[in-house]
Every structure is written in structure tokens, then in C-alpha cells.
Amino acid sequence: MQAILSARHIRKSYGAFVALRDISLDIPRGERHALIGPNGAGKSTFIACVAGQLSGVEGQMLFKDENVTALPPAALARRGIGRTFQISRAFLQMTVLENMMAAHVIASGQWASLSRRIYAERSGQACAMLETVGLADRARDRVADLSLGDRKRLEFGMALVGEPDLLLLDEPTAGMSIKERHALMEMVAARVDAEGRTLIFVEHDIDVVMKIAQRVTVMVRGAVLAAGTPSEIKANDEVQAVYLGGGH
Amino acid sequence: MTDPRALWAAVARASVNWKLLLPLLAGIEAVNRFAPASTSTLLTEVAILALFAASLNLLMSFGHMVSFGHAAYFGLGAYGFTLAVVRAGLPPEAALVVGPLVAALGGLIFGALCVRLTEIYFAMLTLACAQITYTVLFQWYDVTGGDTGITGFMTPRLGLSEAGYASVALWTVALALLALWAIVKSPLGLMIRAVGQDRARAEALGLGARKVQLTAFVIASFFAGIAGTLYAVLHGAVFPDYAGLGLTLDALIMVVLGGLNSFAGGVWGAVIYQLLSSVVPKFIHEWELVLGFVLLAICLMMPRGFVGLLHRLGLNRKGDK
16 A cells, blocks of 8 residues: 555654664555554654654654654645644643644644634534544633643544645554543544544553554654554564563 | 543633623713813723723733833834825824824835844833834934924814814724733734743744744734824924823733733733823822832732732732733
8 A cells, every 4th residue: 555654764853862773664555553662762753753743853753754854843734744742732721622724724724814714614523523533521621720631632633634645643642541532542543534634643551552552653762662553562572571571 | 531622621711701891981081071072081081091901911911022112112103193194185084094004114124124022022022122223213304203203284183172182092902902812812812922931841842933933023013103193183383202102011010010911900000100100290299209119029029910909909900901
């Protein structure tokens, strides 16, 4: 299947510390792909590289066959890369609904508009997305008053508004209960599949990874240790020794 | 499910409370008409500085951009108007539109530099740009009159009485504040708030943060330019101090006094500051001492300023009116 994202020899260092060393991987269009590995493996750094949030990245990043290595985050978002952050980022002093509306205004390209017509036009869609992510009853609440899990859900909904071809979720279930994790990721998988999107997610809950991912890349100390289907990864002795600890 | 439009209206609260605003303006107008000339002049200054503080408040409260050089655009508005009269020979009535446009142009040029950096570095760049403006106004004798400014080029207040000009200023400022309010509640205003609250999130959604910040900077400069123009007309004179650090500090104090994160904060701050600076010196020579203690009390006990106090007393809905 054609790759929507191709990373070629990606390297990122902070002074003497090398966070990513020669990462090369292809993500086929429509795939649900998990990045796993111990803390400090470089998973979030890789996500940040794909989303254009880091400078000084060596190598080449191809998105839909276009070299996007040096593009800034906003340009990448407009090309179809949506993301959520490891530490949830939303507009904390706005209400949940205002956050969702902000995502709609940005997606519409009408950021400089002085007309409030777009609010009337998009409020239905904004409310529908809040229903989807289970936050309809929190629409009037300030985001600062939400739990971490609710903020993650809101971020996911906001990322979907731009209809991204590639969705990057950095630890989307952090701070959630086991039940919430599975519910959220099942909803994400269903939504991504139904809309034909590609998903790359960083996740520490191996049960969630095995259930949701179609392919898994294991990273250790800034390098790719192994890649394959969940069952292949589970059966990989090296992965068992370094990360899974033989418990799965 | 709740009707989305009704929900949005409830959440965004974009409407203006005309029932409160119109009687308030009519009341001020009545005071202006029946009070002595000195009161009309005080009202005019309060109105002008309220607009100036509100323009800075757009940057600070909504864009989270702290400017240490906002007086530059007040000064550019005042000098833009004056030079259009003195050097270009325009009638003062026609030159009124020049001042705000010069200020907006200054905002565009300096803003393009300033928004390249964030936080304290942004603030330092705004200060540097303002000092450049001040120095040019102070030193360029052939054009700006240098440190003595430009005086006597027109009849103050366009020949209107104190009360007449106070009416003009009051209604102009009211319209300008309504325009600022509409901007804050528009999609552009939402974007200014978004970039101010989390730049990385806004960019990850596809928003060019610098463009939004520059737009906010130019808008704030334009409205500061209106205030500067009105001030130049009030006195029929301009001085380099109109672009000086002192006026910027005054505006910063007004915004903090009135209350950050609230549209009304700048307006209330200007009212309180001007009243304090007019009344207190009659009783205490070192009135800045009183101001210092008031600021200490506000920062320590009421970080949301006067609007926060109104909100706490239940006199202000969500602190934004």
C-alpha cells in the first residue's frame, strides 16, 4: 500500500544528546500504527518532528510524496497532519465549546473574519463533535476545569475538525482509567477507519496497543528496535527483553 | 441535545447590553452638558485614555502580548494628524483620518518585527520600537519640532467648546469601543485569544500565529492612533512625551487597575486612574505614593482588578461587561 508518510534517516539531537538516530519508516495510508517503547525512547520527539515542531531535524520527511521536512506546524496542519499533545494542550481559559469553535474557524480558513456568521453555521457541527467525544454536557465549562482525560478527548475532537489525513496522537489515554482508555481508543479506531484516515499513536498501555494497532514500531534510545504486526512484536524476543519484560 | 445556536449564544455572550450602555452614555452626556468646563475637559481626557487603555488591553488581555511601547502608536496618531495639518496643509477635519492610519502603519512595520519573538523578548522589542519613535519625534526638529513639539497650529478642540468637544470625543470613543468589542467577539477575536492562550495548539490546528498577532498589533495601534488624534485635537498641540515611556506605563497601570482578562478592564482602569490623578493631588502632594499603595493592594488582593471586584460583588456578568 502507498505510504502516506515516509521518514528517511531522521536524526534529532539536543547538543550532545541524540534523541533520534537514523529513524526510517513508512506508514501506509489508512493504517493504525502504534509507537511504543520505554520513556526516553524518542517516540514523542518523532511525533514532534512529523508535526514540524522541532528545528534542526536532519533527514527527510515525505508526506503524501511532498518533502515537508522544514515546514512549520501550521503549514503541515493545513496539508493534513493533525495532532494531540503528550501533555494536553487546549485553550484553557475558553469554554469547551469555544475551543471546538476555534478549531472550526481555523479549519474554515476564516481566521481574519469579523463576521460572526460562521458561529451560526458551525455551531451544529461543533456540538455534534462534542457529542462524539462525550463532552456535550461540558460545553459551557472552562477547559481549565476539565479533568485530564476530558481535555484529551477535547483535543482529539479538535484535531478531527480539520479532517486530517494523518492523525498523530501522543499518549491519548494518559490519565484515564483502563475502561476509559479502551472506550476512547475504540472510538478513535472506528472514527479513523470510517473516515479513511491514518493514525500514528504513542501508547504505554500494551493491551490498548495490541487491540487497536495494525502495525507497531518499537523504539529504544532513539532508534527503531523492531517493527511489525502486534503478534509479531509480541513474539519478538528482543522486544520482550527490552520493553515488554516477558509479561505478555 | 440543546439547540447548538442557543448554546453558542449562551457560551459566547456576544451581545452588547444596550439597556445599560445607552443610559450610561446619556448620563455622562448630561453631566458634560451641565458641568463646568473643567469637568468636560476631564471627561474628554478620561474617554480618550479609556480608548488608549482598551487598545492596549486587546493585546494584553486577549493576545497575552505585553507591550512596553504602546504609547508609540498614540504618539504616531497625534503626530500623524498634526503633520498632515502642518506639513501637508490638510484641513484639520480631513486630517483626523490620517492620525489613526499613520499609527496603524507604524503598528504594521514595528509589529512585523515584534511578533517574531514572544514573551519578554516581545516586550523588549516593543520598548525598543517605542524608544526609536520617541527619539525621532524628540530629535527631528525640522519636521516634528523636536523637544518643544508643535503648538499653535490650530484652534484647540477644532474651535468647539469644552462641552462640545467632550461630546465628540465621548461618542467617538463609544463607537471605537463598540468596534473593539465586536472584534473581540468575532472569529478574529477568538483567534487572538487562541494564540494568546496556547500558541502551539493554535499552530497545530493550522493557524499562522504570527499573522494573527500582527493583525492584533495593527488593530491595537489603529485604536491607539484614534486616541492620540483626539488628544492632539483637544490640546491643539503635540509633544514627544505623547510617545514616551511614561504614557505607556500609565496605560499598563490602567489595564492592571481595571482588571486583566476582561474587555472592560482597560476602560475602568482609565476612569479610576484619571480620577485618582485628578482628585488625590488636591489633598496629597505625593499622589504617586497613593497610587503605589493602590497598585500593591490590587496586585496582592485583587489580581483581576476592579472588574474582578465587581464580579465578586455580583455587579458584573462574567466580568466582561
